[in-house]
Amino acid sequence: MKTYLDCIPCFMHQTLSAGRLATTDELLIKKLLDQSGEMIKEISMEKTPAEVGEIIYASIRNITGVYDPYKEIKEKSIAEAILMLSTLETILEKSPNRLLMAIRMAIAGNVIDFGMRKKFNLTEDMYKILGQEFALFDFAEFQNALSKANTILYIADNAGESVFDRVLIKEMGKKTYYAVREVPVINDVIYEDAVASGIHEVAEIISSGSKAPGTILANCSPEFNQLFQEADLIINKGQGNYEGLSENSRSIFFMLKAKCPVIARDLGIEENDIVLKAINTKT
Amino acid sequence: MKTYLDCIPCFMHQTLSAGRLATTDELLIKKLLDQSGEMIKEISMEKTPAEVGEIIYASIRNITGVYDPYKEIKEKSIAEAILMLSTLETILEKSPNRLLMAIRMAIAGNVIDFGMRKKFNLTEDMYKILGQEFALFDFAEFQNALSKANTILYIADNAGESVFDRVLIKEMGKKTYYAVREVPVINDVIYEDAVASGIHEVAEIISSGSKAPGTILANCSPEFNQLFQEADLIINKGQGNYEGLSENSRSIFFMLKAKCPVIARDLGIEENDIVLKAINTKT
Structure with missing residues (x-):
């Protein structure tokens, strides 16, 4: 599946959500958003949204230094299930x-x-x-x-x-x-x-x-x-x-x-x- | 009121919605999203969201050449009211x-x-x-x-x-x-x-x-x-x-x-x- 225009605002939401889990430093989260925003012009709509996601989540790991921002959430989900x-x-x-x-x-x-x-x-x-x-x-x-x-x-x-x-x-x-x-x-x-x-x-x-x-x-x-x-x-x-x-x-x-x-x-x-x-x- | 981090994905949504009203040309809408994305790093969080909106909607007018994308919607709203x-x-x-x-x-x-x-x-x-x-x-x-x-x-x-x-x-x-x-x-x-x-x-x-x-x-x-x-x-x-x-x-x-x-x-x-x-x- 290719990337649709509607995916683009969604990439920014994902950056914000994952950034907030990784850090409480608003300036650092803004930096993540800056980076995702700048990346938009590089996105080929022929790529799948998941490929764009790979870049976003890698940059969250790199910029915040947090390897697994969803770790706690995942543990809770598994326990609940x-x-x-x-x-x-x-x-x-x-x-x-x-x-x-x-x-x-x-x-x-x-x-x-x-x-x-x-x-x-x-x-x-x-x-x-x-x-x-x-x-x-x-x-x-x-x-x-x-x-x-x-x-x-x-x-x-x-x-x-x-x-x-x-x-x-x-x-x-x-x-x-x-x-x-x-x-x-x-x-x-x-x-x-x-x-x-x-x-x-x-x-x-x-x-x-x-x-x-x-x-x-x-x-x-x-x-x-x-x-x-x-x-x-x-x-x-x-x-x-x-x-x-x-x-x-x-x-x-x-x-x-x-x-x-x-x-x-x-x-x-x-x-x-x-x-x-x-x-x-x-x- | 200053701009909050949550406003940033919202700017992209607004670009997409207004872009879609102004044109059906997906490449042109992508160009609008590219521009809004690139603008994010310039946004001072001390500005109000409305100031950022001014830049976004001006660029929609400039890039699509459509002066009032919401004209029809506004006419309908007024008539309904x-x-x-x-x-x-x-x-x-x-x-x-x-x-x-x-x-x-x-x-x-x-x-x-x-x-x-x-x-x-x-x-x-x-x-x-x-x-x-x-x-x-x-x-x-x-x-x-x-x-x-x-x-x-x-x-x-x-x-x-x-x-x-x-x-x-x-x-x-x-x-x-x-x-x-x-x-x-x-x-x-x-x-x-x-x-x-x-x-x-x-x-x-x-x-x-x-x-x-x-x-x-x-x-x-x-x-x-x-x-x-x-x-x-x-x-x-x-x-x-x-x-x-x-x-x-x-x-x-x-x-x-x-x-x-x-x-x-x-x-x-x-x-x-x-x-x-x-x-x-x-x-």
Whole structure:
């Protein structure tokens, strides 16, 4: 997905939010905003927003010296999600279609997103999504692909959401590689967040090599690129990963809640819709 | 009021909104965003947001060649407000305190603001404000000042709101100078909008000389500055005018709805609160 004009003010919001988490020094935050502002003229609209995000969050790390501004927020999100695990398991047990319910749970976890200005209430939003109609629903294709798959590449999005991912990975019961970011960017999952979410109990955690709030293959590691080509099934969580891979030629299953109007428009759906979308499905 | 860090992403939103009204050429809009982005590092946080707005809207006029991007929107707002006039008069007739009700109406009109991203519904919001508790309520001071005043300087804000201003001006029944912007900026009232609102029937319309979405005395005309010093009573509508005059040493009555979190914080109130605030009241 390319960058839209609406993304530009949003880059400034993200700079401000992350800057405020990294420091209380208003002059330093102004410097971050100056830098993001100056960068706008360099932005090619053909790039994905996630590529721009990579530059912004790197400059926040460099200018403030804070490696992981969202660390505390991520820890809280994971802790909150873990408290919900037993409830999720009870719901799953009572569900007539366990796989579909586990997918809903993984998508429900996608509300935990601190890159957005939208506020969320995890418990409330989870219950809503567990009963929400899908705007795009390629479930039959997904079932088919899953039944044939030996290996799954699961591209992770946010910390906390990772706990919900664990439920789906366990339910699918296949050899799964759980790909996380190489460095902290917004509240996206990095290795230690995945471990704190218990992912190591159900999957092999790998770094995608990405330093962006999304997956831009050219900037990912060769190992990840190889896995991306070889995995039988690719699950791609969230908006940032959608941005980088929406036009890829591989068969990919996107699971997300559309929290941003630009991404909703790109998907041809409405804001707040939930999506299980397949591209390039093999028949 | 100084510029806060939160104002910076908002400047980019305003550039985008006004740019989109002026042109459908995405490259031209990107150029506007590039320019606003580059300007950020030049912004002194000691300036008021309205001063920055002056630069942004001038560059939109210059780059797109469109003199008044909000012209159509302003015409619609005025027409919609005029349709409500007879209802407003009926409400006023039945009101136990006509002056206070007319003030409420003038504040209700302040919801018509296209500089904000907040959506509004004029009819719905008007009825709400006519019954809403004031967060700051210096009505006694206002009554006192009004009773002694021979001349009023009424500093206008938005087109459409101007129709509601007309009700208050008529109700006060004093010699009133209605000060509008020198050039179009957002949906602020300019001379022709004031005439379309029927202001010329109740007041003398003057330009403040301001090209900003607010009143920065240093950038206003000498005639306006003289009036500002000599008028017996100054009524200052809306957020932009508040920004420029909140720290002035003259006695001023601010009437507004706080539509922006930054201005609400500066006033020590909550977003969506309504305000009749006096400063430097003579006793």
